[in-house]
Amino acid sequence: MTPKQTENLFALTTPLYYVNDVPHVGSAYTTMAADAVARFQRLQGKSVLLITGTDEHGQKIQRTAEALNRSPQEHCDQIVSSFESLWDKLDIQYDRFSRTTASRHADIVKEFFGRLWDKGDIYLSQQQGWYCVACEEFKEERELISEKYCPIHTNKPVEWRDEENYFFRLSKYQQQLEALYQERPEFLEPESRRNEILSFIGQGLQDFSISRLNLEWGFPVPVDPKQTIYVWFDALLGYVTALLDSDQEPTLENALSQWWPINLHLIGKDILRFHAISWPALLMSADLPLPGRIFGHGFLTKDGKKMGKSLGNTLDPVALVSQFGSDAVRYYFLKEIEFGQDGDFNLTRFVNTLNADLANDLGNLLNRTLKMVHKYFDGRVPEVNLAAMAEDHPLKSYGQTLGKTVAQGYENLAFSQICEAILNLVQAGNKYIDEQAPWSLYKQGKLDLVKSVLYSVLESVRLAAYLLSPITPNLSNRIYNQLGFSIDFNDKTTIETALPYETHAQWGVLPADQRLAEPQPVFLRLELPETLSS
Numbered sequence: 001m002t003p004k005q006t007e008n009l010f011a012l013t014t015p016l017y018y019v020n021d022v023p024h025v026g027s028a029y030t031t032m033a034a035d036a037v038a039r040f041q042r043l044q045g046k047s048v049l050l051i052t053g054t055d056e057h058g059q060k061i062q063r064t065a066e067a068l069n070r071s072p073q074e075h076c077d078q079i080v081s082s083f084e085s086l087w088d089k090l091d092i093q094y095d096r097f098s099r100t101t102a103s104r105h106a107d108i109v110k111e112f113f114g115r116l117w118d119k120g121d122i123y124l125s126q127q128q129g130w131y132c133v134a135c136e137e138f139k140e141e142r143e144l145i146s147e148k149y150c151p152i153h154t155n156k157p158v159e160w161r162d163e164e165n166y167f168f169r170l171s172k173y174q175q176q177l178e179a180l181y182q183e184r185p186e187f188l189e190p191e192s193r194r195n196e197i198l199s200f201i202g203q204g205l206q207d208f209s210i211s212r213l214n215l216e217w218g219f220p221v222p223v224d225p226k227q228t229i230y231v232w233f234d235a236l237l238g239y240v241t242a243l244l245d246s247d248q249e250p251t252l253e254n255a256l257s258q259w260w261p262i263n264l265h266l267i268g269k270d271i272l273r274f275h276a277i278s279w280p281a282l283l284m285s286a287d288l289p290l291p292g293r294i295f296g297h298g299f300l301t302k303d304g305k306k307m308g309k310s311l312g313n314t315l316d317p318v319a320l321v322s323q324f325g326s327d328a329v330r331y332y333f334l335k336e337i338e339f340g341q342d343g344d345f346n347l348t349r350f351v352n353t354l355n356a357d358l359a360n361d362l363g364n365l366l367n368r369t370l371k372m373v374h375k376y377f378d379g380r381v382p383e384v385n386l387a388a389m390a391e392d393h394p395l396k397s398y399g400q401t402l403g404k405t406v407a408q409g410y411e412n413l414a415f416s417q418i419c420e421a422i423l424n425l426v427q428a429g430n431k432y433i434d435e436q437a438p439w440s441l442y443k444q445g446k447l448d449l450v451k452s453v454l455y456s457v458l459e460s461v462r463l464a465a466y467l468l469s470p471i472t473p474n475l476s477n478r479i480y481n482q483l484g485f486s487i488d489f490n491d492k493t494t495i496e497t498a499l500p501y502e503t504h505a506q507w508g509v510l511p512a513d514q515r516l517a518e519p520q521p522v523f524l525r526l527e528l529p530e531t532l533s534s
């Protein structure tokens with residue numbers, strides 16, 4: 001296999017979402033995080049491949065389609081379009097949308113199955129156990145709630161299964177998996193998830209079935225077409241199929257030639273075992289290198305329960321975006337729920353956070369400063385001697401190190417800390433301008449001081465807008481435009497050259513004499529609605 005050709009590539013994935021229903025804010029959560037990482041990596045000059053898509057096979061989808069009187073394919077097509085349209089509304093810049101019903105995916109799955117078969121890692125045996133169709137997963141009896149529900153889907157009882165299936169020899173990879181987690185602790189984050197998986201592996205891994213009888217909706221097992229390939233076997237390989245260019249022959253060699261191994265899989269903790277145990281073991285069996293890193297984040301909850309399509313307790317992201325805009329939704333979820341932890345949604349907190357952080361602290365600071373620059377300096381960035389500014393200047397000293405801190409935050413997927421660190425600069429800007437009172441300095445004729453104060457505040461707002469741009473690209477665009485730049489954070493073809501991190505994440509980038517636009521509110525205050533409507 002050709003190793004990854006250059007360090008300059010960064011491939012990442014969201015889960016391929018089940019199409020049992022339209023997406024909800026939970027599906028959006030992982031995708032917004034993935035998009036923020038992808039945008040940050042582009043600013044770092046990387047060529048990025050952001051993969052999202054849909055998992056369309058299996059009993060869960062077949063039953064959903066039957067209940068709606070649609071053919072499974074027709075059903076999948078309808079739901080897929082709602083995912084695509086939500087990603088557009090949320091400004092998600094994905095590069096590949098992988099559908100597991102694509103014919104090229106069938107070729108990849110067949111070839112992969114063949115590798116494992118030739119290795120002797122697949123065999124026929126009897127499968128007995130409790131199956132949760134909503135998870136598409138067998139459950140241990142001890143995991144069940146009231147003896148019949150899986151811990152997540154407490155509205156759909158598990159079903160007893162007793163059938164002959166093909167099995168994958170997971171147990172053979174027990175030691176290799178243990179070694180993986182010992183040698184590469186960063187393979188799975190956060191630490192709490194890694195501990196959970198280590199304890200699961202420590203109990204002893206069992207082989208698992210990778211085919212189903214009496215299920216039409218899926219790919220036939222290549223060696224026995226009466227059986228259908230298990231949805232998760234096929235879904236995980238959707239990440240590999242997505243790596244093919246549209247004009248490439250669907251072979252494993254082609255798929256793995258450029259972007260493999262994928263750098264980062266972002267998932268929710270519900271699908272942790274599939275990614276942290278089954279996926280590396282399947283890849284080990286196929287003699288393929290493993291992905292760089294998996295991050296299993298927490299759940300958005302409603303009344304303490306995971307929001308989900310199967311439970312039906314979801315929040316409609318389309319309604320949220322229509323009412324408040326995509327930046328607001330992206331900022332709120334990434335800032336207010338620590339990535340890795342669970343968090344409940346609260347509409348009042350949503351409105352208050354956005355008004356406080358983006359409308360007041362950031363937006364007003366820019367607005368009032370711009371007004372003064374228009375009044376005192378004819379709307380041009382005042383010229384200052386940056387080198388002469390004291391090293392302990394509160395904005396300069398913080399601004400000089402912020403780019404590094406924030407880059408570390410994006411690498412660590414610490415979105416909440418990133419927002420806090422940027423907000424600290426903005427709040428320091430507000431405090432500084434109030435203390436310095438440039439309007440009084442102007443009256444006293446201290447023009448050099450006025451210039452220095454206004455420049456350092458504008459530069460702080462610029463830096464904040466730049467560093468926030470992976471999370472709030474439209475707000476950052478508006479701020480940059482008011483500061484006189486004609487650069488588009490949403491143009492991923494030019495961003496690498498027009499807005500490189502190594503330059504724009506520094507302090508002192510705003511060019512003297514640059515003409516500023518007329519001040520306009522960059523983030524309108526939100527009103528608390530009585531209800532959310534689509």
Ligand SMILES: Nc1ncnc2c1ncn2[C@@H]1O[C@H](COP(=O)(O)OP(=O)(O)OP(=O)(O)O)[C@@H](O)[C@H]1O
Pocket residue numbers: 015016017018019020024025026027029030134135266267268269270271298299300301306307308309310311
């Ligand atoms: N409540 C949630 N909080 C955070 N992420 C979620 C949530 N619900 C879904 N996700 C994201 O979607 C992935 C699961 O996708 P899936 O299509 O199974 O959605 P689902 O709504 O959980 O479906 P179901 O309720 O039928 O299990 C998770 O791993 C996570 O990435």
